[in-house]
Amino acid sequence: MEEPDLFTAAAEERREKDPGASPLAVRMRPRTLDEVVGQQHLLRPGSPLRRLVGEGGGGPAGPASVILWGPPGTGKTTLAYVVSRATRRRFVELSAITAGVKEVRTVIESAKRESGAYGRETLLFLDEIHRFSKAQQDSLLPAVENRWVTLIAATTENPYFSVISPLLSRSLLLTLETLTDDDLRGLLHRAVADPRGLAGTVSLPEDAEAHLLRIAGGDARRALTALEAGAGSAIAKGEPEITLETLEAAVDRAAVTYDRSGDQHYDVASALIKSIRGSDVDAALHYLARMIEAGEDPRFIARRLMISASEDIGMADPTALQTAVAAAQAVALIGFPEARITLSQAVIALALAPKSNAAYLAIDAALADVRKGLAGPVPPHLRDSHYQGAGDLGHGHGYRYPHDLPGAIAAQQYAPDAVHGKRYYEPTRYGAEARYADVLDRVRERLSGE
Known part of the structure; x- marks a missing residue:
């Protein structure tokens, strides 16, 4: 016989009597997998998640540990709540x-006591498991291995880097995808009409x-x-609809004309x-703010900055790419809202950096020649000479090892005959x-032997 969870039961009863007592996001929390918005790749019939809640016959089945990996929201x-409720x-x-x-x-x-005294299993939902150290994650292993608890851990970071291998190998890893506008639209419609909602x-x-x-976003x-x-x-104002003006005032934001799937994007x-290319830091920050306010994916912004660092700044400031890459890594780790500061720092650094597109022009010029058929065989002295018989083919003969020479520069032909003497990089x-x-x-x- 189960011992009732008095606190949970009281909370459920209070929510049923007064739905407005809880935030809308809590009231609209799905009670079954069929009510879950998005994530259809995880919810198909016969999926591990369906089996975990006992659908398909045979009762609840599956691993004692599940790791949910995906962006916030x-x-x-x-999903952890639904699994707990279903089982x-x-x-x-x-x-x-x-x-x-x-x-x-x-x-x-407590889980062991509940199981021994009342036969009731415990589901432990551990949010942001990536913040646990290795030692802290190790403390979970006995409970997972002995099935004292069903562990569902959530992370916004790649679990292959942030979760210890023993725990990862004992877990079912489920990757959640960012909700689409259609997913959210359906959720909003449901929240407006549902008795649990508005x-x-x-x-x-x-x-x-x-x-x-x-x-x-x-x-x-x-x-x-x-x-x-x-x-x-x-x-409160007695209005029959949530006008744009009312909504803007309520969330303290101005509407931004921006279609993330259209031309504005x-x-x-x-x-x-x-x-950034034009070095107008203030204009760059304005457009960054518009992208952030429109709910743009911060990873998309970071990728654009990495491209700009090489295309528009290049060797005029080689550290610009390091700055952009570091910003992209930080954005992936921290997400919004804090990521806005990191992106701002990167935009300012790139906008104020000296500019050069020489690296961009150099690779495009080299690619153009290759596409024209200007390739030709690799000079024999540069070919691989480490396998048996290479010497008989003349591979490596006459190669001059730069480190044996003054300045570590060896005057010899490196490019194929077809492009020998071509200059692609013009700094x-x-x-x-x-x-x-x-x-x-x-x-x-020195290379020309002059």
């Missing part, structure tokens, strides 16, 4: 930000809905929180890069590239 907590397991939630080994051990001991007390016009989708929790704020303001991204005299230009002049002079 994609439903990691929701009637006791649900315990911990965050790796605030919890440590002590709290984990307390949950495990119960039709207000309507949501298309322009307000579009603004909600922009500011949500694929995050269901953010979308519902903003909807609730807008609905509260509209109801590419126009604003293009304007950002061209402003500018801007920034650090001026120094490389001087070096190149001396190197080319």
